Amino acid sequence: MRYHAVESFDEAVRISASATGITRFLAGGTDVLVQLRAGSIQPDDIIDIKHVPGVKDITRRADGGWDIGAAVSGIELGAHAELCRDWPGVVEGMRLVGSTQVQGRATLTGNLCNGSPAADSVPGLMAAGATVSVTGPDGARVVAVADIPKSPGKTNLKPGEVITRVHLPPRGENGGDCYLRFIPRTEMDIAVVGCAVSLRVSGDMITEATVALGAVAPTVVLVPAAGAALVGSALDDAALEALVTAARAACRPISDRRGTVEFRIEVAGVLARRAASIAYARAKGETA
Protein backbone atom coordinates (compact mmCIF):
# COMPACT_ATOMS: atom_id res chain seq x y z
CA MET A 1 0.00 0.00 0.00
CA ARG A 2 1.31 3.42 -0.99
CA TYR A 3 0.41 6.59 0.91
CA HIS A 4 0.17 9.90 -0.93
CA ALA A 5 -0.23 13.19 0.96
CA VAL A 6 -1.32 15.34 -1.98
CA GLU A 7 -1.23 19.14 -2.08
CA SER A 8 -3.98 19.59 -4.67
CA PHE A 9 -7.03 17.77 -6.02
CA ASP A 10 -5.39 17.78 -9.47
CA GLU A 11 -2.53 15.79 -8.02
CA ALA A 12 -5.04 13.46 -6.30
CA VAL A 13 -6.81 12.85 -9.61
CA ARG A 14 -3.54 12.30 -11.47
CA ILE A 15 -2.63 9.57 -9.00
CA SER A 16 -6.07 7.97 -8.98
CA ALA A 17 -6.32 8.11 -12.79
CA SER A 18 -3.00 6.34 -13.25
CA ALA A 19 -3.55 3.82 -10.45
CA THR A 20 -3.96 0.25 -11.58
CA GLY A 21 -5.14 -1.25 -8.30
CA ILE A 22 -7.60 -0.23 -5.63
CA THR A 23 -7.56 3.42 -4.58
CA ARG A 24 -9.11 5.06 -1.56
CA PHE A 25 -9.25 8.75 -0.76
CA LEU A 26 -8.55 9.54 2.88
CA ALA A 27 -10.20 12.41 4.72
CA GLY A 28 -11.32 11.55 8.28
CA GLY A 29 -10.61 7.86 7.76
CA THR A 30 -13.30 6.72 10.20
CA ASP A 31 -14.75 4.33 7.61
CA VAL A 32 -11.72 3.73 5.36
CA LEU A 33 -9.45 2.69 8.23
CA VAL A 34 -12.06 0.36 9.69
CA GLN A 35 -12.45 -1.34 6.29
CA LEU A 36 -8.69 -1.44 5.83
CA ARG A 37 -8.11 -3.02 9.22
CA ALA A 38 -10.97 -5.47 8.78
CA GLY A 39 -9.52 -6.53 5.44
CA SER A 40 -12.72 -5.74 3.56
CA ILE A 41 -10.68 -3.47 1.29
CA GLN A 42 -6.98 -3.82 0.46
CA PRO A 43 -6.09 -0.52 -1.19
CA ASP A 44 -2.93 -0.22 -3.24
CA ASP A 45 -3.00 3.57 -3.03
CA ILE A 46 -4.30 5.77 -0.21
CA ILE A 47 -4.61 9.41 -1.23
CA ASP A 48 -4.78 11.73 1.78
CA ILE A 49 -6.55 14.95 0.76
CA LYS A 50 -6.18 16.77 4.11
CA HIS A 51 -3.15 18.77 2.96
CA VAL A 52 -5.01 20.34 0.03
CA PRO A 53 -5.49 24.08 0.74
CA GLY A 54 -9.08 24.94 1.67
CA VAL A 55 -10.32 21.47 2.62
CA LYS A 56 -10.92 22.60 6.21
CA ASP A 57 -12.75 25.80 5.23
CA ILE A 58 -16.41 26.66 5.82
CA THR A 59 -17.24 29.68 3.67
CA ARG A 60 -20.41 31.68 3.13
CA ARG A 61 -20.85 32.46 -0.55
CA ALA A 62 -22.01 35.82 -1.90
CA ASP A 63 -25.47 34.31 -2.53
CA GLY A 64 -25.76 33.38 1.16
CA GLY A 65 -25.16 29.67 0.65
CA TRP A 66 -22.28 27.68 2.09
CA ASP A 67 -19.22 25.87 0.78
CA ILE A 68 -17.85 23.19 3.08
CA GLY A 69 -14.42 21.69 2.47
CA ALA A 70 -14.10 17.93 2.04
CA ALA A 71 -12.11 17.46 5.25
CA VAL A 72 -14.23 19.57 7.63
CA SER A 73 -14.95 17.38 10.67
CA GLY A 74 -18.20 17.00 12.59
CA ILE A 75 -16.79 19.02 15.48
CA GLU A 76 -15.75 21.85 13.15
CA LEU A 77 -19.19 21.85 11.56
CA GLY A 78 -20.88 21.96 14.97
CA ALA A 79 -18.61 24.78 16.16
CA HIS A 80 -19.66 27.08 13.30
CA ALA A 81 -22.44 29.14 14.87
CA GLU A 82 -23.67 30.83 11.68
CA LEU A 83 -23.86 27.59 9.73
CA CYS A 84 -25.72 25.97 12.65
CA ARG A 85 -28.23 28.84 12.61
CA ASP A 86 -28.85 28.42 8.88
CA TRP A 87 -28.91 24.62 8.61
CA PRO A 88 -29.40 23.09 12.08
CA GLY A 89 -30.78 19.88 10.56
CA VAL A 90 -27.74 19.33 8.37
CA VAL A 91 -25.41 19.89 11.30
CA GLU A 92 -27.38 17.73 13.77
CA GLY A 93 -27.33 14.85 11.30
CA MET A 94 -23.54 14.98 11.02
CA ARG A 95 -23.14 15.43 14.79
CA LEU A 96 -24.96 12.12 15.39
CA VAL A 97 -22.25 10.17 13.60
CA GLY A 98 -20.15 8.16 16.06
CA SER A 99 -18.42 9.27 19.25
CA THR A 100 -16.57 12.43 20.26
CA GLN A 101 -13.43 10.74 18.95
CA VAL A 102 -15.05 9.98 15.59
CA GLN A 103 -16.46 13.52 15.39
CA GLY A 104 -12.90 14.86 15.55
CA ARG A 105 -12.18 13.27 12.19
CA ALA A 106 -15.37 12.19 10.36
CA THR A 107 -16.59 14.33 7.44
CA LEU A 108 -19.80 14.97 5.51
CA THR A 109 -18.03 13.91 2.33
CA GLY A 110 -16.83 10.65 3.83
CA ASN A 111 -20.25 9.86 5.24
CA LEU A 112 -21.72 10.40 1.76
CA CYS A 113 -19.02 8.43 -0.10
CA ASN A 114 -19.25 5.50 2.32
CA GLY A 115 -22.63 4.89 0.71
CA SER A 116 -24.49 3.60 3.73
CA PRO A 117 -28.29 3.78 3.46
CA ALA A 118 -28.21 4.61 7.18
CA ALA A 119 -25.70 7.50 6.89
CA ASP A 120 -26.92 10.10 9.39
CA SER A 121 -25.67 13.19 7.57
CA VAL A 122 -27.06 12.34 4.14
CA PRO A 123 -30.84 12.83 4.63
CA GLY A 124 -30.24 16.36 5.92
CA LEU A 125 -28.04 17.20 2.93
CA MET A 126 -30.60 15.81 0.50
CA ALA A 127 -33.50 17.63 2.14
CA ALA A 128 -31.47 20.85 2.00
CA GLY A 129 -30.90 20.41 -1.73
CA ALA A 130 -27.13 20.22 -1.24
CA THR A 131 -24.76 19.60 -4.12
CA VAL A 132 -21.13 18.50 -4.27
CA SER A 133 -18.23 19.51 -6.48
CA VAL A 134 -16.61 16.46 -8.01
CA THR A 135 -13.33 16.37 -9.86
CA GLY A 136 -11.93 13.46 -11.82
CA PRO A 137 -10.03 12.30 -14.89
CA ASP A 138 -12.76 13.73 -17.18
CA GLY A 139 -12.88 17.11 -15.48
CA ALA A 140 -15.01 18.75 -12.82
CA ARG A 141 -18.78 18.62 -12.35
CA VAL A 142 -21.39 19.57 -9.78
CA VAL A 143 -23.72 16.78 -8.67
CA ALA A 144 -26.77 16.79 -6.41
CA VAL A 145 -26.14 14.89 -3.18
CA ALA A 146 -29.32 12.97 -4.00
CA ASP A 147 -27.62 11.59 -7.13
CA ILE A 148 -24.50 10.29 -5.35
CA PRO A 149 -25.75 7.13 -3.55
CA LYS A 150 -26.26 4.12 -5.82
CA SER A 151 -26.70 1.08 -3.60
CA PRO A 152 -25.44 -0.05 -0.17
CA GLY A 153 -21.74 0.85 -0.08
CA LYS A 154 -21.74 2.12 -3.69
CA THR A 155 -21.89 5.60 -5.20
CA ASN A 156 -22.40 6.96 -8.71
CA LEU A 157 -18.94 8.54 -8.66
CA LYS A 158 -16.82 7.35 -11.60
CA PRO A 159 -13.44 5.69 -11.09
CA GLY A 160 -10.88 8.24 -10.00
CA GLU A 161 -13.43 10.89 -9.05
CA VAL A 162 -13.23 12.69 -5.72
CA ILE A 163 -15.61 15.07 -3.97
CA THR A 164 -13.87 18.36 -3.26
CA ARG A 165 -16.59 20.41 -1.57
CA VAL A 166 -20.15 20.31 -0.32
CA HIS A 167 -22.45 23.20 -1.27
CA LEU A 168 -25.52 24.21 0.70
CA PRO A 169 -27.99 26.59 -0.93
CA PRO A 170 -28.83 29.91 0.71
CA ARG A 171 -31.19 29.23 3.60
CA GLY A 172 -33.21 32.37 2.82
CA GLU A 173 -36.04 33.75 4.92
CA ASN A 174 -38.37 31.67 7.07
CA GLY A 175 -36.72 28.34 6.48
CA GLY A 176 -36.06 25.51 8.91
CA ASP A 177 -34.76 21.96 8.81
CA CYS A 178 -34.41 19.02 11.15
CA TYR A 179 -32.97 15.50 11.23
CA LEU A 180 -34.12 12.78 13.60
CA ARG A 181 -33.11 9.15 13.80
CA PHE A 182 -34.28 6.18 15.79
CA ILE A 183 -31.75 4.02 17.60
CA PRO A 184 -32.51 1.69 20.52
CA ARG A 185 -29.98 3.48 22.74
CA THR A 186 -29.06 7.14 23.21
CA GLU A 187 -25.63 7.28 21.52
CA MET A 188 -23.13 5.33 19.46
CA ASP A 189 -25.44 3.40 17.17
CA ILE A 190 -26.48 3.24 13.53
CA ALA A 191 -29.85 4.58 12.46
CA VAL A 192 -32.72 2.08 12.28
CA VAL A 193 -34.62 4.86 10.52
CA GLY A 194 -33.57 8.46 9.85
CA CYS A 195 -35.66 11.34 8.55
CA ALA A 196 -34.82 14.89 7.50
CA VAL A 197 -37.30 17.63 6.68
CA SER A 198 -36.49 21.05 5.27
CA LEU A 199 -39.25 23.55 4.69
CA ARG A 200 -40.14 27.20 4.28
CA VAL A 201 -43.15 29.09 5.60
CA SER A 202 -45.00 32.23 4.71
CA GLY A 203 -46.81 33.17 7.90
CA ASP A 204 -48.28 29.85 9.05
CA MET A 205 -48.39 28.37 5.55
CA ILE A 206 -45.74 25.95 4.31
CA THR A 207 -44.60 27.04 0.85
CA GLU A 208 -41.80 24.54 0.22
CA ALA A 209 -40.97 21.19 1.84
CA THR A 210 -38.48 18.43 1.13
CA VAL A 211 -38.37 15.12 2.99
CA ALA A 212 -35.60 12.52 2.92
CA LEU A 213 -35.55 9.13 4.61
CA GLY A 214 -32.57 7.00 5.65
CA ALA A 215 -32.21 3.27 6.39
CA VAL A 216 -35.54 2.32 4.80
CA ALA A 217 -34.30 1.63 1.25
CA PRO A 218 -31.06 0.59 -0.49
CA THR A 219 -30.02 4.26 -0.43
CA VAL A 220 -31.08 7.38 1.41
CA VAL A 221 -34.11 8.58 -0.58
CA LEU A 222 -35.95 11.79 -1.26
CA VAL A 223 -39.71 11.42 -0.86
CA PRO A 224 -41.34 14.07 -3.08
CA ALA A 225 -44.86 12.97 -2.15
CA ALA A 226 -44.09 13.53 1.52
CA GLY A 227 -42.88 17.06 0.85
CA ALA A 228 -45.91 17.74 -1.32
CA ALA A 229 -48.19 16.62 1.51
CA LEU A 230 -46.98 19.55 3.59
CA VAL A 231 -47.01 22.32 1.00
CA GLY A 232 -50.01 24.61 1.26
CA SER A 233 -50.80 23.52 4.81
CA ALA A 234 -50.23 25.05 8.22
CA LEU A 235 -48.99 21.66 9.45
CA ASP A 236 -52.52 20.71 10.49
CA ASP A 237 -53.53 17.15 11.37
CA ALA A 238 -54.64 16.32 7.81
CA ALA A 239 -51.30 17.44 6.35
CA LEU A 240 -49.38 15.48 8.97
CA GLU A 241 -51.45 12.37 8.25
CA ALA A 242 -50.76 12.76 4.53
CA LEU A 243 -47.06 13.21 5.31
CA VAL A 244 -46.98 10.05 7.41
CA THR A 245 -48.80 8.04 4.73
CA ALA A 246 -46.45 9.26 1.98
CA ALA A 247 -43.32 8.61 4.06
CA ARG A 248 -44.43 5.07 4.88
CA ALA A 249 -45.37 4.40 1.26
CA ALA A 250 -41.82 5.28 0.16
CA CYS A 251 -40.18 2.74 2.45
CA ARG A 252 -38.55 -0.36 0.91
CA PRO A 253 -36.65 -1.54 3.97
CA ILE A 254 -35.07 -4.84 4.91
CA SER A 255 -35.41 -6.72 8.16
CA ASP A 256 -32.12 -7.06 9.99
CA ARG A 257 -30.85 -7.14 13.55
CA ARG A 258 -31.58 -3.43 13.93
CA GLY A 259 -35.24 -3.62 12.99
CA THR A 260 -37.91 -5.37 10.98
CA VAL A 261 -39.56 -4.14 7.80
CA GLU A 262 -42.79 -3.44 9.68
CA PHE A 263 -41.03 -1.55 12.48
CA ARG A 264 -39.02 0.60 10.08
CA ILE A 265 -42.11 1.57 8.08
CA GLU A 266 -43.98 2.47 11.26
CA VAL A 267 -41.09 4.54 12.65
CA ALA A 268 -40.51 6.34 9.34
CA GLY A 269 -43.96 7.88 9.71
CA VAL A 270 -43.39 8.80 13.33
CA LEU A 271 -40.04 10.47 12.63
CA ALA A 272 -41.39 12.31 9.57
CA ARG A 273 -44.15 13.80 11.71
CA ARG A 274 -41.78 14.83 14.50
CA ALA A 275 -39.06 16.18 12.17
CA ALA A 276 -41.64 18.21 10.25
CA SER A 277 -42.93 19.72 13.49
CA ILE A 278 -39.45 20.72 14.61
CA ALA A 279 -38.51 22.11 11.17
CA TYR A 280 -41.76 24.08 11.16
CA ALA A 281 -41.07 25.61 14.56
CA ARG A 282 -37.56 26.51 13.43
CA ALA A 283 -38.84 28.05 10.21
CA LYS A 284 -41.20 30.23 12.22
CA GLY A 285 -38.36 31.28 14.50
CA GLU A 286 -40.02 29.72 17.54
CA THR A 287 -37.08 27.45 18.37
CA ALA A 288 -33.41 27.28 17.46
Added chain:
Amino acid sequence: MSRIHITTTVNGETAEFLTEPRETLLDVLRNQLGLTGSKEGCGTGDCGACSVLLDGVLVSSCLVLGVEAQGKTVETIEGMATDGALHPLQRQFIEHAALQCGFCTPGILVAAKALLAQNDNPTETEIRYWLAGNLCRCTGYDKIVRAVQDAAAEMRGAA
Protein backbone atom coordinates in the same frame (compact mmCIF):
# COMPACT_ATOMS: atom_id res chain seq x y z
CA MET B 1 6.89 -2.55 1.43
CA SER B 2 8.58 0.83 1.78
CA ARG B 3 8.69 2.45 5.17
CA ILE B 4 8.17 6.17 5.60
CA HIS B 5 10.14 8.39 7.95
CA ILE B 6 7.88 10.47 10.19
CA THR B 7 8.78 13.26 12.58
CA THR B 8 6.19 14.27 15.14
CA THR B 9 5.88 15.64 18.65
CA VAL B 10 4.69 13.23 21.32
CA ASN B 11 3.97 14.58 24.79
CA GLY B 12 6.09 17.64 24.09
CA GLU B 13 9.13 15.81 22.78
CA THR B 14 10.23 15.22 19.21
CA ALA B 15 9.69 11.64 18.14
CA GLU B 16 10.83 9.97 14.93
CA PHE B 17 9.81 6.63 13.56
CA LEU B 18 9.71 4.56 10.40
CA THR B 19 6.27 3.25 9.54
CA GLU B 20 4.55 1.23 6.88
CA PRO B 21 1.61 3.15 5.41
CA ARG B 22 -1.02 0.76 6.77
CA GLU B 23 0.19 0.94 10.37
CA THR B 24 -2.03 2.96 12.66
CA LEU B 25 -0.88 5.67 15.01
CA LEU B 26 -1.85 3.30 17.82
CA ASP B 27 0.47 0.60 16.41
CA VAL B 28 3.29 3.12 16.21
CA LEU B 29 2.77 4.47 19.73
CA ARG B 30 2.69 1.01 21.26
CA ASN B 31 5.13 -0.97 19.15
CA GLN B 32 7.73 1.59 18.14
CA LEU B 33 7.64 4.34 20.72
CA GLY B 34 7.00 2.03 23.68
CA LEU B 35 3.97 4.05 24.80
CA THR B 36 1.69 1.17 25.75
CA GLY B 37 -0.75 3.22 27.83
CA SER B 38 -3.06 3.62 24.82
CA LYS B 39 -4.89 0.31 24.35
CA GLU B 40 -6.42 -1.48 21.42
CA GLY B 41 -9.87 -2.64 22.50
CA CYS B 42 -11.75 -2.90 19.23
CA GLY B 43 -9.58 -1.44 16.46
CA THR B 44 -12.71 0.01 14.86
CA GLY B 45 -13.23 3.30 16.69
CA ASP B 46 -16.01 2.00 18.94
CA CYS B 47 -14.38 1.61 22.37
CA GLY B 48 -12.18 4.67 22.88
CA ALA B 49 -9.38 2.79 24.69
CA CYS B 50 -6.85 4.21 22.20
CA SER B 51 -7.94 7.86 22.67
CA VAL B 52 -5.20 10.47 22.16
CA LEU B 53 -5.11 14.14 21.26
CA LEU B 54 -3.92 14.89 17.72
CA ASP B 55 -3.15 18.60 17.36
CA GLY B 56 -5.38 19.07 20.40
CA VAL B 57 -8.36 17.13 18.98
CA LEU B 58 -9.58 13.97 20.68
CA VAL B 59 -9.33 11.05 18.25
CA SER B 60 -9.16 7.28 18.27
CA SER B 61 -5.53 6.52 17.42
CA CYS B 62 -6.63 3.20 15.87
CA LEU B 63 -8.41 5.28 13.19
CA VAL B 64 -5.36 7.42 12.36
CA LEU B 65 -2.51 6.21 10.17
CA GLY B 66 0.95 6.62 11.63
CA VAL B 67 1.98 8.56 8.52
CA GLU B 68 -0.74 11.12 9.24
CA ALA B 69 1.14 12.19 12.39
CA GLN B 70 3.87 13.90 10.32
CA GLY B 71 4.46 17.38 11.74
CA LYS B 72 1.63 17.05 14.24
CA THR B 73 1.50 16.99 18.02
CA VAL B 74 0.29 13.87 19.81
CA GLU B 75 -0.68 13.76 23.48
CA THR B 76 -1.11 10.41 25.17
CA ILE B 77 -1.87 9.18 28.68
CA GLU B 78 1.88 8.99 29.33
CA GLY B 79 2.02 12.79 29.23
CA MET B 80 -0.77 13.34 31.72
CA ALA B 81 1.13 13.25 35.01
CA THR B 82 3.69 16.01 35.32
CA ASP B 83 7.01 15.46 37.13
CA GLY B 84 5.63 12.40 38.85
CA ALA B 85 2.55 14.21 40.16
CA LEU B 86 -0.74 12.70 39.06
CA HIS B 87 -3.24 14.87 37.21
CA PRO B 88 -6.34 15.69 39.29
CA LEU B 89 -8.37 13.36 37.04
CA GLN B 90 -5.98 10.51 37.75
CA ARG B 91 -6.12 11.13 41.51
CA GLN B 92 -9.92 11.36 41.51
CA PHE B 93 -10.20 8.12 39.53
CA ILE B 94 -8.20 6.40 42.27
CA GLU B 95 -10.16 8.19 45.01
CA HIS B 96 -13.51 7.10 43.54
CA ALA B 97 -12.30 3.63 42.53
CA ALA B 98 -13.47 4.62 39.06
CA LEU B 99 -11.69 1.69 37.51
CA GLN B 100 -11.49 -2.02 37.97
CA CYS B 101 -9.54 -3.83 35.27
CA GLY B 102 -8.14 -0.51 34.03
CA PHE B 103 -8.08 -1.31 30.33
CA CYS B 104 -10.40 1.57 29.38
CA THR B 105 -8.95 3.99 31.92
CA PRO B 106 -6.16 5.64 29.90
CA GLY B 107 -8.60 6.42 27.08
CA ILE B 108 -11.21 7.74 29.46
CA LEU B 109 -8.69 9.95 31.25
CA VAL B 110 -7.45 11.43 27.96
CA ALA B 111 -11.04 11.99 26.79
CA ALA B 112 -12.09 13.52 30.11
CA LYS B 113 -9.12 15.85 30.08
CA ALA B 114 -10.13 17.03 26.62
CA LEU B 115 -13.66 17.68 27.89
CA LEU B 116 -12.46 19.73 30.89
CA ALA B 117 -10.16 21.75 28.63
CA GLN B 118 -13.21 23.16 26.86
CA ASN B 119 -15.82 22.94 29.62
CA ASP B 120 -14.59 23.35 33.19
CA ASN B 121 -17.98 22.56 34.74
CA PRO B 122 -19.73 19.88 32.69
CA THR B 123 -23.08 18.46 33.76
CA GLU B 124 -23.54 14.73 34.25
CA THR B 125 -25.35 14.60 30.91
CA GLU B 126 -22.54 16.42 29.14
CA ILE B 127 -19.97 14.04 30.64
CA ARG B 128 -21.99 10.98 29.64
CA TYR B 129 -22.42 12.15 26.04
CA TRP B 130 -18.79 13.20 25.72
CA LEU B 131 -17.61 9.81 27.02
CA ALA B 132 -20.19 7.77 25.08
CA GLY B 133 -17.39 6.52 22.85
CA ASN B 134 -15.37 5.20 25.79
CA LEU B 135 -16.65 1.81 26.79
CA CYS B 136 -16.11 0.43 30.29
CA ARG B 137 -17.35 -3.07 31.12
CA CYS B 138 -16.45 -2.98 34.82
CA THR B 139 -17.67 0.13 36.55
CA GLY B 140 -21.12 0.90 35.22
CA TYR B 141 -19.82 4.45 34.60
CA ASP B 142 -21.28 6.13 37.72
CA LYS B 143 -17.96 6.28 39.51
CA ILE B 144 -16.27 7.57 36.36
CA VAL B 145 -18.80 10.38 36.01
CA ARG B 146 -18.40 11.36 39.68
CA ALA B 147 -14.61 11.27 39.44
CA VAL B 148 -14.71 13.59 36.43
CA GLN B 149 -17.08 15.97 38.25
CA ASP B 150 -14.88 16.07 41.35
CA ALA B 151 -11.72 16.57 39.28
CA ALA B 152 -13.45 19.43 37.48
CA ALA B 153 -14.41 21.01 40.81
CA GLU B 154 -10.87 20.60 42.11
CA MET B 155 -9.39 22.14 38.95
CA ARG B 156 -11.82 25.08 39.08
CA GLY B 157 -10.82 25.70 42.70
CA ALA B 158 -7.14 25.51 41.85
CA ALA B 159 -7.44 27.90 38.91
